[in-house]
Each structure stands twice: as structure tokens, then as C-alpha cells.
Amino acid sequence: MSAGVIAEVGPSTAHRLRHQMPLLLWLVLVWNLLWGTWSWANLLSGVAVALGVTLLLPLPPVVGGARLRPVALLRFLGHFVVDLISSGALVAWQTVRPAGIDRSAIITVQLRTDSDLLLTILSESLTLVPGSMVIDLDRERRTIALHILHVRDQADVEQQRDAVLAEEERVVRAFGSPDEIAALGTPPGTEIAGEGRRTP
Secondary structure, X not given: OHHHHHHHHHHHHHHHHHHOHHHHHHHHHHHXXXXXXXXXXXXXXXXXXXXXXXXXXXXXXXXXXXXXXXXXXXXXXXXXXXXXXXXXXXXXXXXXXXXXOOOOEEEEEEOOOOOHHHHHHHHHHHHHOOOEEEEEEEOOOOEEEEEEOOOOOHHHXXXXXXXXXXXXXXXXXXXXXXXXXXXXXOOOOOOOOOOOOOOO
């Protein structure tokens, strides 16, 4: 009987881990970014922490048809690293320059996805970049609110909104299902047929 139990549990665990692979990879990445340095010790400990969180504290399985596309993933990571460096330098300059930071803003952006996994990755990527922080996320309405450290004018605010939508597109193309990628062609806030959900 024990062999039968193992046979039942093994595939289930492997199935769950396979579908949560994007989440595992993202947890490892966030772990290393939080430490601030790249090393084999941080990488292996990040894998251990990601597996521990996924197996010992399981959330409802994320099996919504997520895919991992290597080319789109590299594009997402490349933009993320560039944003990390450029935004970090900009925030450092704004904090030491004589004029300081004279104006900040809270913006709300209408998204096109409501996937738990994709929204989590998007929120983490936006918050990890210096100068922006996610302060609210409404999955049902597909809206995300961010505090932006420095804006110049209304045109700059709209540019920040466009940047969030561009990041959403990179996340969806790297991790999303074919249906979620197809939804990128619809304007933000548009009701998608078959979901039975209205957006304001």
C-alpha cells in the first residue's frame, strides 16, 4: 500500500512543480536580488527556499496554462536589469542633487491580465525597480496602483503608465498562456469574451 501511496503522491508533486516552475524561478531570482550579490551559495539557498515555500506552504496550484518562453524571458530579464541599473542611478542622483525630489505621484494603471501568477511577477518586477512601488492591486478590476518617486508633469505620468503596460506585455509574453498573449491586443479595460467578468 505504501508503494501505491508513493506512486500517487510522486506524480502529483512533480506535476505541481512543473506548472509552478515560473514561480520557482522568480522566487530564486528575487532571493538573489534581496541578497544583493550573486554566488553559488545564494543560488542554492534560493532554490532551497523556493522549494520549501512551494512544498511546505503550498498555495492553490497555479495551473492556468502558463508557459515559459526562453526568448521572451531573456527580453523580460534584459529590460528588467536595464531598468534596475538606470532607475537606481536616477534615484541616487535625485536624492543628492541640490533640487532634491520635488514631485511624486500615485498612478493607477488598467491592465489586460488577471492571472495571479502574472500579476505577482509584474508587481514584484515593478517594486524591485528603484523609484516605484506597488501600493494596491485589484485583480477583479485588473488595476494596479503605484507610487512613483519623481514625475515632472502630466506627460511624464502618462509615460510611466505606458512603461507599466510595456512591462506587463513583457511578463505576459514570457510566462503567459496563448489566450493571455492574445488578450494583449485588446485595449486595457476591455471585456474579454468568455470570462463573464466586466471591467469598469
